Amino acid sequence: MSTKTYNWSEIAQNPKYLELKRRKRAFLFGWWLVSTVFYFLLPVVAGYFPELFKIKIIGPVNFGYLFILSQFVVAFFVAIYYTKVANNDFDKRTEALILEIQ
Amino acid sequence: MFIRTLLAVTCALIFAGTGFAQEPAGKGPAPSPQAAAATATAGAQAPVALAAPAAGAVAAKAATQAPMATKVKPNRAITITMFLAIIGVTLCVVIWAAKNTNSAADFYTAGGGITGMQNGWAIAGDYMSAASFLGMSGLISLYGIDGFMYAVGPMFSFIAILLVVAEPCRNAGKYTLGDILSFRAAAKPVRAVAAVSTVTVSLFYLIAQMVGAGKLMQVLLDIPYRVSVVGVGVLMVAYVVFGGMKATTWVQIIKASLLMSGTVVLALLVMLKSGMNPIAFFTDIVSSSHIQDHVRMAVLKDALPKPGFDYGQRFMEPGLFLKSPLDQISLGIAWALGAAGLPHILMRFFTVPNAKAARKSIVVALFINSTFFFLINLIGFGAALYLTPQLISSVDKGGNMATLLLAQMLGGGAGTLGGDMFLAFICAVAFATILAVVSGLVLAASAAIAHDVYVNIVMDGKADQQTQVKVARITSLFVGVAAIIMGLMAEKENVVALVALAFAVAASGNFPAIILSLFWRRFNTAGVISALLVGTISTLALVLISPVMTYPQKIANDAKKIVVTLEQKIASGGMLAEKDMKALEKAKVEFAKNDGQTSMVGLKEAIFPLKNPGIVSVPLGFIAAIMGTLMFRNKRAEDMFDEVEVRQITGLGIAKATDH
Numbered sequence: 001m002s003t004k005t006y007n008w009s010e011i012a013q014n015p016k017y018l019e020l021k022r023r024k025r026a027f028l029f030g031w032w033l034v035s036t037v038f039y040f041l042l043p044v045v046a047g048y049f050p051e052l053f054k055i056k057i058i059g060p061v062n063f064g065y066l067f068i069l070s071q072f073v074v075a076f077f078v079a080i081y082y083t084k085v086a087n088n089d090f091d092k093r094t095e096a097l098i099l100e101i102q
Numbered sequence: 103m104f105i106r107t108l109l110a111v112t113c114a115l116i117f118a119g120t121g122f123a124q125e126p127a128g129k130g131p132a133p134s135p136q137a138a139a140a141t142a143t144a145g146a147q148a149p150v151a152l153a154a155p156a157a158g159a160v161a162a163k164a165a166t167q168a169p170m171a172t173k174v175k176p177n178r179a180i181t182i183t184m185f186l187a188i189i190g191v192t193l194c195v196v197i198w199a200a201k202n203t204n205s206a207a208d209f210y211t212a213g214g215g216i217t218g219m220q221n222g223w224a225i226a227g228d229y230m231s232a233a234s235f236l237g238m239s240g241l242i243s244l245y246g247i248d249g250f251m252y253a254v255g256p257m258f259s260f261i262a263i264l265l266v267v268a269e270p271c272r273n274a275g276k277y278t279l280g281d282i283l284s285f286r287a288a289a290k291p292v293r294a295v296a297a298v299s300t301v302t303v304s305l306f307y308l309i310a311q312m313v314g315a316g317k318l319m320q321v322l323l324d325i326p327y328r329v330s331v332v333g334v335g336v337l338m339v340a341y342v343v344f345g346g347m348k349a350t351t352w353v354q355i356i357k358a359s360l361l362m363s364g365t366v367v368l369a370l371l372v373m374l375k376s377g378m379n380p381i382a383f384f385t386d387i388v389s390s391s392h393i394q395d396h397v398r399m400a401v402l403k404d405a406l407p408k409p410g411f412d413y414g415q416r417f418m419e420p421g422l423f424l425k426s427p428l429d430q431i432s433l434g435i436a437w438a439l440g441a442a443g444l445p446h447i448l449m450r451f452f453t454v455p456n457a458k459a460a461r462k463s464i465v466v467a468l469f470i471n472s473t474f475f476f477l478i479n480l481i482g483f484g485a486a487l488y489l490t491p492q493l494i495s496s497v498d499k500g501g502n503m504a505t506l507l508l509a510q511m512l513g514g515g516a517g518t519l520g521g522d523m524f525l526a527f528i529c530a531v532a533f534a535t536i537l538a539v540v541s542g543l544v545l546a547a548s549a550a551i552a553h554d555v556y557v558n559i560v561m562d563g564k565a566d567q568q569t570q571v572k573v574a575r576i577t578s579l580f581v582g583v584a585a586i587i588m589g590l591m592a593e594k595e596n597v598v599a600l601v602a603l604a605f606a607v608a609a610s611g612n613f614p615a616i617i618l619s620l621f622w623r624r625f626n627t628a629g630v631i632s633a634l635l636v637g638t639i640s641t642l643a644l645v646l647i648s649p650v651m652t653y654p655q656k657i658a659n660d661a662k663k664i665v666v667t668l669e670q671k672i673a674s675g676g677m678l679a680e681k682d683m684k685a686l687e688k689a690k691v692e693f694a695k696n697d698g699q700t701s702m703v704g705l706k707e708a709i710f711p712l713k714n715p716g717i718v719s720v721p722l723g724f725i726a727a728i729m730g731t732l733m734f735r736n737k738r739a740e741d742m743f744d745e746v747e748v749r750q751i752t753g754l755g756i757a758k759a760t761d762h
Contacts, residue, residue, distance in 0.1 A: 006754055008745035021751055032265045036438060039258045043434045046251065046420040047427020054419050059381040060388040062418055064247055071254045072472045078261055079465045086461060094752050101754070 006101070016097045024090055027082075035078050042071060176322050176510070176529055177522035184530035185323075188360075189337065192537065195352045199345035206557075206570035209346035210277040210549050211452040216351055218459035222466025224351045225450050227358035229256055229441075229471050231539045231601070232314040232532050234478065235361065239508075240501025242482025244491050245401065245423035246393075246416075249482055251430070252423075253475035255437025260468040267442040268464050269457040270620045270750035277452055278546075279445050279612060280554035283619055286742035287627035293554040295634045296615075300445040300550035301581075302638055303607050305588065307446070308543045310600035312589025315536040317502065322529045331589040334533075338540040339582035342548070343575045347453060350541045357531070357538040362474060364531045367524075368505070369477035371512040372484030387483055388414035392490035397422065400495065403660070405667045405682065417486070424713075432717035439720060440605030443612030446546035457753050481505055488512075506532070544585060548577040603645055610719035611637025614727045620750055625731050626739035632730030637723030644715035649708040654699030656707055661692035 011017055046053050046064060053064030207213050216224070234256065242249030275282040280296035312331055319330030341349050376383035387393060394413040398404050401422050407413070416422070424430045441447060451460045485494060485504040488511060497503045506528055510516055513524025552574040557565045565573070592600075615633040618625040645651075668686045672678060678686070700706055712718075749755055 006748070008748050011748045011752075011754070012744040017748065017752070021747070024751060028265045032262060035258075035261045039254070039261075039438060040431065040434055042251065042254060043424075043427065043430035046424075047430050050420055054415075056415075060384045060415060060418055061381060064420060065250070065384075065418060068247070068250055068254055069476075071258060072476060075258055075261055075468060075472060079264060079468050082264060083461065083465055086458075091458060097752060098754065 011097075011101060014097065014100070016093065016100060020090065020093045020097060023093070027085060031078055031082065035074060038074055039071060042067060175516060176525045178323065180522050181322055181526040181529055184526045185533055188530050188534045188537075191356065192337075192341065192349075192353050192534070195356070196341050196345040196349040199349035199352065203344075203346045203348060203571065205567045206277070206553070206574065208348065209571050209574050210449070210545070210553065212347040212351055214453060214455050216453040218454055218462030219466055220351065220355055221450055221454050221459065221463035223358045223470065224354040224453075225447060225463055225467035226470035226474070227354035227361070227535075227538055228447055228450070228542055229467070230358060230361050230474055230535065231311060232318065232536045234475070235365070235532055235535055236314065236318070236502045236505050237500065237601075238475075239478050239482035239485060240494065240498070240504040241423060242479060243485040243489070243494050243504040244396070244501040246397075246483075246486070247418050248420055248423035250479045251420065252433075253478060255434055256441065257468070257472050257475050259437050259439075259441030260464055260471070262438055262442045263447070264461065264464040264468065266620075267448075267616065268451050268460045271448060271616070272451040272454065272457045272460040273753040273756055274620065274746060274750045275448075275452060277449065277553050278549050279443075279448055279616070280550060280558070282448075283615055283630050284558075285619065285746055286739045287619075287630050287736075290559050292627055292630045293558050295631050297550040297554040299607070299611050299634045299638050300554075301547045302642075303443075303604050303612070304445055304543045304547035304550075305585065306600060306604035306607065307444075308540055308547070308585045309588050309592045310604070311536055311540045311543065312585055313592050313600070314502070315533075315540070316589060316593065317498070318529070318532055318536070321498075321503065322506075322533075327593055328590055332586055334536060334540065335582055335586035335589065337537055338544055338585075339579055341537065341541045342544045342578040342582065346571075346574070347449075347545060350538070350545050351450075351453060353534075353541060354538040357534040358470065360531045361535055362470065364509075364528050365474055365477045365481070368509055368512065368528070369480040369484075372480050372488070372508070375484070375488065375512065383483070383487070384418065387487045388412070388418060390414065390487055390490070392492055393417050393486055396491035396495075399685075400491070403664070405664055405685065406671070426712060428717060429712045429714055432712050432714040435716035435720050436606040436609045436714055438609075439613045440607075440609035440716070443608035443616060444604070445550065445608075445612070446542045448616075449542075449546050449549060456756065481508060484508060540585065544578055544581050548574060548581045551581065552577040603641070603650075606645070606714060606716050606719060607638050607641045609637075609716055610641045610723040611635075613637075613720070614723040618727050618731075620746065622731075623740055623743040624735065625727070625743075626734065626736035628734035628736070629727045629731030633723050633727035636726030637719060640722045641715050641719040644710050644712075644719055646703050647705060647709040648713055648715065649711070650713050651701045651703070651705075651708065653701045653705065653707055654696035658693050658696035658698075661689040661696070664689040665693060 045067065053062060053067070055063040057063055057066055202213075203209050205213070234253070238249060238253055240249075241252055271282055274285060278296070279300050280293040283296050284292040312334065315334040316327045316331035319325060319334065320327045323330070325333075341353055345353075373380075373383070376386065394417075397413040397416050398407055402413075402416070420430075424433065450463070454460050454463055482504065485508045489504065489507050491501075494501050494504045494507065497507060506525060509528040510521045510525035513522070514520030552570070556573050556577070557563060557570055561569075611634045614637060615630050618629060618633070664685060668678060668682055668689075671682075701708075710718075
């Protein structure tokens with residue numbers, strides 16, 4: 001096991017830690033909620049508003065098909081955006097915090 | 103020394119397996135409802151429909167192209183050569199990995215030495231199972247857009263993993279689900295329940311893969327189902343027992359790259375055939391008379407066409423496969439949350455050195471898999487258009503052979519060198535896919551038994567590295583054998599439905615336990631155990647009384663409806679076409695065979711209306727977790743939350759592979 005022991009409850013009160021935790025929670029759960037709502041729109045619309053799904057947009061390609069494709073786009077977006085925020089913000093804050101403790 | 107013993111056992115197993123496989127086939131389990139429904143209708147009508155005069159130029163084109171084959175017939179020599187090449191390469195990987203597997207960390211997590219990119223390919227590989235490669239394109243080819251909606255779930259499930267599960271788990275865990283859950287709870291009971299849950303989920307998933315493997319090899323190499331299941335099983339056992347996580351990961355990476363190449367080429371050929379014009383492609387689909395006939399008779403069961411109804415466009419509209427809206431939402435819940443609770447995926451986060459690499463691996467996996475599922479949609483629709491649903495369902499009721507048939511056709515057709523080569527390549531890829539996925543599952547299940555149950559419960563965590571690796575290897579052997587036996591028994595089940603069940607159990611039991619362990623201060627032993635027990639048991643119970651089971655009485659009633667409709671037409675002086683006459687005969691036989699019979703748990707019809715229990719079982723899992731926690735408050739668990747939280751957020755004190 002790690003040779004170093006930490007005072008966990010002390011770290012848990014560190015302002016840098018609290019700020020990191022607040023930012024992470026807001027971002028992660030916020031985006032999780034948004035993307036999940038968008039994801040569940042798909043079965044809800046398909047199931048309860050199938051008329052919307054059936055609207056032909058380009059030839060036989062209907063709104064439903066494009067809506068499914070949009071799910072892929074949203075997933076890509078969330079993944080890229082999160083990577084960016086994590087690399088530029090969360091990771092730096094974590095490093096600063098660890099530096100201060102050790 | 104130990105390895106030598108295992109080799110001997112493996113050889114004995116191959117030998118015993120061959121003997122077992124030669125026994126006469128027993129009475130298999132009842133087919134799944136989809137398969138049964140397909141048998142009742144599509145099977146009887148397929149050849150007739152193919153022979154029917156096609157209306158419209160496009161349809162006529164499709165009709166002339168649709169071969170009347172009822173079997174995929176690959177060139178044996180080419181196929182076997184490709185299979186052997188894959189087995190050869192992977193066994194080399196296993197030998198290399200076996201030499202480098204000395205500690206428990208090596209065996210379970212490849213010593214934490216996998217990079218984010220490699221792990222991303224491996225995770226993507228875990229998702230790109232034979233069920234999705236063969237089953238999903240099959241679903242699309244038979245049920246249109248509903249099959250494609252099926253593909254969104256697994257792709258989207260990465261979001262939950264990426265945002266709330268992967269990094270915290272990497273920071274707080276070690277090898278297994280039990281490690282994460284037992285961090286601040288009473289270790290032994292939690293580990294025991296976590297192990298049971300892990301084994302349940304992994305075995306569900308495993309059975310699906312084994313059935314897929316058996317059917318595939320049966321068709322491709324023209325060998326009996328039993329021999330093929332045993333053959334795949336033996337290879338899988340060899341990979342895991344000797345190579346552990348290192349071999350499993352590299353087999354997965356090799357397979358994922360082969361599979362992606364195959365998929366890209368196949369999708370590209372479909373697009374080339376349609377003139378690289380997606381609109382023309384879909385226009386051809388909705389105006390294909392085969393697809394129209396299929397939707398009308400096999401899916402919607404309109405014995406006579408409704409005037410003015412566009413059955414072709416219906417293929418592009420939802421509700422052919424997932425008929426109940428609640429079912430779709432329920433399935434969505436299982437995917438969105440379940441993947442985050444799958445033990446074999448969870449285990450992959452521990453093969454990378456830190457949270458940053460875990461993050462990268464999920465993003466890489468998301469990109470690969472989105473591309474894959476998008477291409478599968480082209481392949482599925484392409485199969486419907488160029489092969490016809492009738493042909494696909496005549497070869498396999500669940501549509502599982504659609505991808506393979508399409509490969510053969512796009513390569514130049516049956517009997518041509520191009521067709522044979524391409525079919526053999528896709529077969530070999532599917533074979534590699536199965537091997538890689540089952541290995542990961544066996545590893546996850548045996549880690550739960552060996553690490554959680556044996557080392558931490560029986561031995562109180564006091565076992566040296568040598569013993570741990572030895573126990574892990576023996577356990578893998580037993581899990582592998584169990585999987586082979588269950589694969590043999592589940593021959594007739596629909597593979598996609600079984601995978602969905604694994605996800606439902608993971609979503610209802612494991613997911614609440616993991617997320618609350620990481621984020622809820624009060625969560626404790628009682629909470630973990632109630633979440634896992636209630637989540638798992640309620641899922642299984644709901645499935646047993648759900649429409650996923652086979653209800654002979656329902657088949658009989660459906661058959662009776664056809665009989666009544668057609669006989670009314672005769673009674674009113676109408677003439678029946680030849681295909682309707684055949685449908686009538688078939689329906690009468692179906693009715694006689696199934697009338698008065700009951701399902702596995704003795705039911706005449708399903709009590710629970712949904713195929714997917716997630717919408718009920720996930721809330722039940724969460725409620726149980728919360729109630730269990732509040733009824734048995736535990737101060738130690740609450741005090742330790744600071745540690746869990748600091749660890750999962752910052753990665754301080756992260757378990758390094760070399761530390762153990």
